[in-house]
Amino acid sequence: MPRFILFMRGNADSESGRAPTPEEVGQMAAYNVNLASAGILLGGEGILPSSRDAHRVTFSSDTVSKPPSISTGPFPANELISGFWIIRVKDAEEAVTWAQKCPIKQDGAMIEIRRIADIADIEGAMAQGN
DSSP: OOEEEEEEEOOHHHHTTOOOOHHHHHHHHHHHHHHHHTTOEEEEEEOOOTTTTOEEEEOOSOTTTSOOEEEESOOOGGGOEEEEEEEEOSSHHHHHHHHHTOOOOSTTOOEEEEEOOOHHHHHHHHHHTO
C-alpha cells in the first residue's frame, strides 16, 4: 500500500507561537489515536514556528563558486508547514478522507496531501545510473 504525507500548512496562527488550548490538544490526540487504531499511522509531529531555530539552506548548481547559502527564520507563514502525518492507505482518495477528519477549526487552514515515493518509483533512474 502506498504511503502519503499529510502536511498541515502553516498560517499566521501557527507562526504566532500560540500554544494550543487543552481542548485542541485533546481533539488532535483523539484524531491521532483514530489514525493509529486504524493501523495506518506511521508517524507524525507538530513543528514549532519558524521563529524558533528555523534555517533554510539554498543550493546552486555551481557549488564551487557559490556554496549553499543559509538563511534563518522567521519565514513567511504561507511557505511553511506546521505539522505532518505519514499514513499508509490504499490510495489518495482514502488519504483525503482521513485528512477531512482532522479536527482543525480554523478558516483557511489547509492540509496538503502528497504521495511518498517508493523504490519502485525510482528504480528506472537507479538502473540508468549503473
